[in-house]
Amino acid sequence: MRSVCIARRREYAGEMTSSASPSTRANARPLTDEEVDRIRNDFPILDQLVNGHPLNYLDSGATSQNPLSVMEAEQEFYEQRNAAVHRGAHTLAFGATETFEAARATVAAFIGAQAAEIVWTSNATEGINLVAYSFSNASLGLGGPEAKRFALGAGDEIVVTEMEHHANLIPWQQLALRTGATLRFIPVRDDGTLDLGAAAGIVGARTRLLAVTHASNVVGTINPVAELVALARSVGALVLLDACQSVPHLPVDVAALDVDFAVFSGHKMLGPTGIGVLYGKAELLAGMPPFLTGGSMITTVDMHTAEFLAPPQRFEAGTQRISQAIALAAAVDYLTETGMERVAAREAELGQRLVAGLADIPGVRLLGPPAGVDRIGLASFDLAGVHAHDVGQYLDEAGIAVRVGHHCAQPLHRRLGVTASTRASTYLYTTTDEVDRFLATLAEVAPFFGVRS
Amino acid sequence: MTQSAMQQLYQQIILDHAKSRNGAPAGGLPPLEAAGTAAGASLGADSPAGAGAGLRVTESHQVNTTCGDEVTVRIGVRAGEPGGSPESAGEPADDAVIEEFAWAGDGCSISMASASVLHDTVRGENVATARAVLNTFREMLRSRGTIEPDEEVLGDAAAFAGVSRYPARVKCAMLPWVAFEAALLAD
Numbered sequence: 303m304r305s306v307c308i309a310r311r312r313e314y315a316g317e318m319t320s321s322a323s324p325s326t327r328a329n330a331r332p333l334t335d336e337e338v339d340r341i342r343n344d345f346p347i348l349d350q351l352v353n354g355h356p357l358n359y360l361d362s363g364a365t366s367q368n369p370l371s372v373m374e375a376e377q378e379f380y381e382q383r384n385a386a387v388h389r390g391a392h393t394l395a396f397g398a399t400e401t402f403e404a405a406r407a408t409v410a411a412f413i414g415a416q417a418a419e420i421v422w423t424s425n426a427t428e429g430i431n432l433v434a435y436s437f438s439n440a441s442l443g444l445g446g447p448e449a450k451r452f453a454l455g456a457g458d459e460i461v462v463t464e465m466e467h468h469a470n471l472i473p474w475q476q477l478a479l480r481t482g483a484t485l486r487f488i489p490v491r492d493d494g495t496l497d498l499g500a501a502a503g504i505v506g507a508r509t510r511l512l513a514v515t516h517a518s519n520v521v522g523t524i525n526p527v528a529e530l531v532a533l534a535r536s537v538g539a540l541v542l543l544d545a546c547q548s549v550p551h552l553p554v555d556v557a558a559l560d561v562d563f564a565v566f567s568g569h570k571m572l573g574p575t576g577i578g579v580l581y582g583k584a585e586l587l588a589g590m591p592p593f594l595t596g597g598s599m600i601t602t603v604d605m606h607t608a609e610f611l612a613p614p615q616r617f618e619a620g621t622q623r624i625s626q627a628i629a630l631a632a633a634v635d636y637l638t639e640t641g642m643e644r645v646a647a648r649e650a651e652l653g654q655r656l657v658a659g660l661a662d663i664p665g666v667r668l669l670g671p672p673a674g675v676d677r678i679g680l681a682s683f684d685l686a687g688v689h690a691h692d693v694g695q696y697l698d699e700a701g702i703a704v705r706v707g708h709h710c711a712q713p714l715h716r717r718l719g720v721t722a723s724t725r726a727s728t729y730l731y732t733t734t735d736e737v738d739r740f741l742a743t744l745a746e747v748a749p750f751f752g753v754r755s
Numbered sequence: 756m757t758q759s760a761m762q763q764l765y766q767q768i769i770l771d772h773a774k775s776r777n778g779a780p781a782g783g784l785p786p787l788e789a790a791g792t793a794a795g796a797s798l799g800a801d802s803p804a805g806a807g808a809g810l811r812v813t814e815s816h817q818v819n820t821t822c823g824d825e826v827t828v829r830i831g832v833r834a835g836e837p838g839g840s841p842e843s844a845g846e847p848a849d850d851a852v853i854e855e856f857a858w859a860g861d862g863c864s865i866s867m868a869s870a871s872v873l874h875d876t877v878r879g880e881n882v883a884t885a886r887a888v889l890n891t892f893r894e895m896l897r898s899r900g901t902i903e904p905d906e907e908v909l910g911d912a913a914a915f916a917g918v919s920r921y922p923a924r925v926k927c928a929m930l931p932w933v934a935f936e937a938a939l940l941a942d
Contacts, residue, residue, distance in 0.1 A: 712823065
């Protein structure tokens with residue numbers, strides 16, 4: 303099994319990455335339509351009819367599909383290597399531990415981090431909660447003197463933005479409620495970009511943490527992380543980056559970005575569900591008290607106290623998501639061998655094709671930056687007179703899968719004056735034809751519902 | 756595009772109701788006055804002043820958490836004749852009449868049309884009749900397309916039979932009816 307799966311990946315490397323020499327995103331050659339057609343052979347789920355039409359999957363922003371190599375990696379683990387990690391003293395357990403830790407190194411290298419800076423979580427949401435609860439525990443005095451720098455109280459401020467996914471908002475609301483800190487936010491402008499002018503007045507001496515998304519899951523905006531980090535640094539605040547929509551789609555180097563924490567989820571980057579990643583700078587993780595406690599994260603325990611392991615194990619209590627972590631590493635291999643610069647360039651093209659096409663459909667209001675402005679390969683919009691759920695229903699009947707609703711970002715929708723929107727999101731397996739077919743079908747929707755434009 | 760499937764789901768009657776929004780005051784619902792004071796004014800612009808005297812006005816706000824659609828149903832119920840059917844605690848008697856019905860909401864065509872049809876269906880009816888329609892409507896929607904709609908009982912509401920084949924949309928159609936049911940029980 304394992305040899306089959308490695309052979310498949312090598313085949314890939316031969317076909318694709320030989321020409322994708324290290325290059326910057328700006329001059330990377332986008333994946334071609336022919337290459338995308340070959341990539342699709344690795345995703346069996348895409349080859350099916352839905353309601354009598356070829357599945358047109360434009361919901362990768364919600365969850366991506368798995369290539370065979372990812373599914374095989376998970377199956378191979380259970381067939382050949384399954385054992386408890388970091389516990390057993392037998393050969394199988396050593397092997398499982400080694401593979402599990404190799405997966406950590408693979409994911410670390412993918413984002414420019416050290417292996418010990420990668421904490422496995424169940425999903426990105428848990429990663430953010432881990433940081434919030436660790437700070438919460440520090441605020442209660444846990445973690446000793448090293449944890450003092452993470453303690454929050456009255457007078458301290460946590461800053462988020464108005465475009466955050468609920469996962470990067472509610473944990474901070476709750477942390478503020480528990481500690482007496484104040485939650486503030488950087489507003490969003492009409493075009494779906496952050497109001498950086500206002501940000502300078504909001505991030506100040508009281509700011510302890512800035513939690514911001516790298517790329518918006520709704521409007522597709524790519525935020526100026528360097529500028530935001532510089533602003534936070536100028537006041538001594540920490541920065542947490544929600545990288546759920548960036549790590550799967552853009553080359554991301556957390557060390558170069560100089561963020562303190564970053565989170566992302568496996569299932570949005572060709573991996574399985576149930577696995578997420580928290581990146582934290584080593585020196586920060588080293589001072590943070592644990593969130594979840596229990597087995598596998600301690601050194602010595604008596605009936606009243608416990609000493610904790612160094613990170614990342616300190617934050618990985620209980621049985622880990624072993625097969626998922628290993629499968630996520632297989633997903634990372636797939637992305638690396640395809641070339642993240644080329645994936646990003648391809649998706650930038652598809653994103654622009656989407657927004658240009660949407661602009662031609664009467665009654666469509668694009669949410670977010672207009673055509674010509676950098677965005678990830680997704681677009682959300684409002685269709686005048688037709689509710690997003692009705693748009694989604696019509697598209698689904700044509701085999702087109704899109705996301706409808708508020709996409710876990712109610713405040714952003716409220717800010718943009720809509721309660722719900724329709725979102726089409728692409729990935730490395732999305733064809734140009736699928737984008738065009740989506741646009742053509744969308745053009746039928748308003749006439750069907752009897753809306754004149 | 757299988758037009759037929761879409762047309763079966765989105766019957767013309769549904770599209771018409773989604774636009775006309777019968778029973779939804781254009782500017783939304785006015786603030787809910789204390790019970791018994793100016794009930795008529797609480798029920799929207801088309802209620803003549805003083806029409807609400809003696810009405811028990813209640814409302815319920817329901818949200819479909821999967822999509823964020825929301826509906827508020829406000830009803831004015833006049834108690835039945837003295838000596839009529841007994842009123843159980845917090846619930847109007849069977850012969851009490853739903854004299855006023857107003858709603859406000861934001862959502863898809865299915866949920867908005869359903870609220871409009873509900874208004875036309877139960878306004879002016881007594882509680883027993885309204886409950887019977889509600890039960891029939893719910894049964895039809897939960898049937899996954901297996902129950903032929905009883906047009907005698909349901910009237911325009913029978914147009915929602917197609918929705919029952921789309922489990923994800925049943926909640927949309929039920930939303931205003933659930934709000935109505937809760938308003939009947941509200942204090």
